[in-house]
Amino acid sequence: MEYLEFELPIKELEDQLQKCKVIGEESEVDVTETCSQIEKKLKEAQKDIYKNLSPWQRVQLSRHPNRPYTLDHINAICGESFLELHGDRNVKDDKAMIGGLGKIGDQSFMFIGQQKGYNTKTRQYRNFGMANPEGYRKALRLMKSAEKFGLPVVTLIDTPGAYPGLEAEERGQGEAIARNILEMTRLKVPIITIVIGEGASGGALGIGVGDKVMMLENSWYSVISPENCSSILWRSWEHKEKAAEALKLTASDAKKIKVVDEIIKEPLGGAHRDREKTFLAVRDAIVKSYDVLKNLSPKDLVSQRMEKYEKMGVFKD
Template identity: 90%
Template sequence: MEYLEFELPIKELEDQLQKCKVIGEESEVDVTETCAQIALKLKEAQKNIYKNLTAWQRVQMSRHPDRPYTLDYIKALCGESFLELHGDRSFKDDKAMIGGLGKIGDQSYMFIGQQKGYNTKTRQYRNFGMANPEGYRKALRLMKSAEKFGIPVVTLLDTPGAYPGLEAEERGQGEAIARNILEMARLKVPIITIVVGEGASGGALGIGVGDRVLMLENTWYSVISPESCSSILWRSWEYKEQAAEALKLTAIDMKKLKLVDEIIKEPLGGAHRNREKTFLAVRNAISKSFDQLKNLSPKDLVSQRMEKYTQMGVYKG
């Protein structure tokens, strides 16, 4: 397992505990009490570090290489029932944006989300989770199909942003994202949105308009990344920590600002420390959210969604 810089004290204690156990197994020395003392120190260190994370440290947690990605969640939630659907019926199939039908229990859902890679080869294949216009058009096609058959939509957000390349702009990146925001606002089926990693800029918002918007505890959601914000304001990436604090991008900040509806608690140490527990928490959150929405008529669903977003922010007429 990889450790972030602020997790190094935990790594040291875990290494000490492992060595202590090995000594006990390979010799006749009774190390039970010593191991218990180290384990207690380890537990206290974990509690002190993870309960007092800064905004920048939460950004780092959201990017942890061992953290589960969108396909991990879908496979854990749906098992063999997931059927991936491809293509935007116009240009090509965007590998950074995945979607398809799956079941949680007896309920069918249309799952859509950005997918990152696990190593250099798959990261290039998935374009680092940065979708092109065809990705957003594929997502919209799947949402419209879900609407036609009365299937609720679940979107999973994990992207550093939409792909900023010249070819993406030539094919209408801005229009594709704007179209998705418009169409999601008036989609006649329930939409449940969950930020499972990075929620950056319009790239996330392009599939992020939902009746229920939830965030995992160690994720972030913002108009811009801390590094990019730092480079604009200070002409340097060195101030990314100050930028992260100023952007109010953590789940706690977003809940206080009433921009998200709920925070899904992660296991101590992050989603990657106990994947099964994280998957169960996400499954329960989806089922709970759907139970709150399933009896609403399409008209009420759209009306409440519109009302939810028009109430966000402060403005003067």
């Protein structure tokens, strides 16, 4: 298990507890009371730290190397029923954007999301979860297929942003994202969107228009990352914590300003601390949302979706 800087007091207590148990196993000394005291301190420390996380600390948790990614969620939720689909039928198959058909119970869904890598090799293979235009065009192709067969769409957002390279701009990165946003507003099937990690900029919005938009408790959703915001405003990354606070990027902030509809609770310490519990919470959120949306006609779905986004923001005549 890897620990973030603010989690070091927890690591220290967990190490003490482990050593205490080893001493008890390897000797005749009764360490039951000592272990109980350490466990009590550990629970108090966890509660203290995780219940008072700053926006920057939540950003750090959203990037935790052990945090489950899109394919982890899909494979856990759908099992062997998931069938990945490839290619945008134009340029190539973008490995940073994955999608395919999967079942929850007897109901089929079209799953789409950004996928990050687990080590240096897979991070390069997945382009660090930053999709090219062909990734967004693949996503749109799959959404249109879902619409054709009357299947609900589930999008899982986890990206530091769309790929900003020259070749991506040459192939129409901005147009691809804008096209997805337009087409998603008028898609005639239910769209359920969940931010499971990082939700940065247009890279997130390219698959982020939904009838029901939710965020995992320790994810973030913003027009820009704290580091990039800091580098633009202060010409340095040193003010990233201040930028995270100002951006209002946490799940609670997003719900308060009605950018998202619901927050999905995570296990204490983050999604990586209890993956199975997290997968179950995400699965239940999808099923619950679909049970509400499935009774709406295509016309009502589109109408309510448009109305939802028209109400966002603050303006004066």
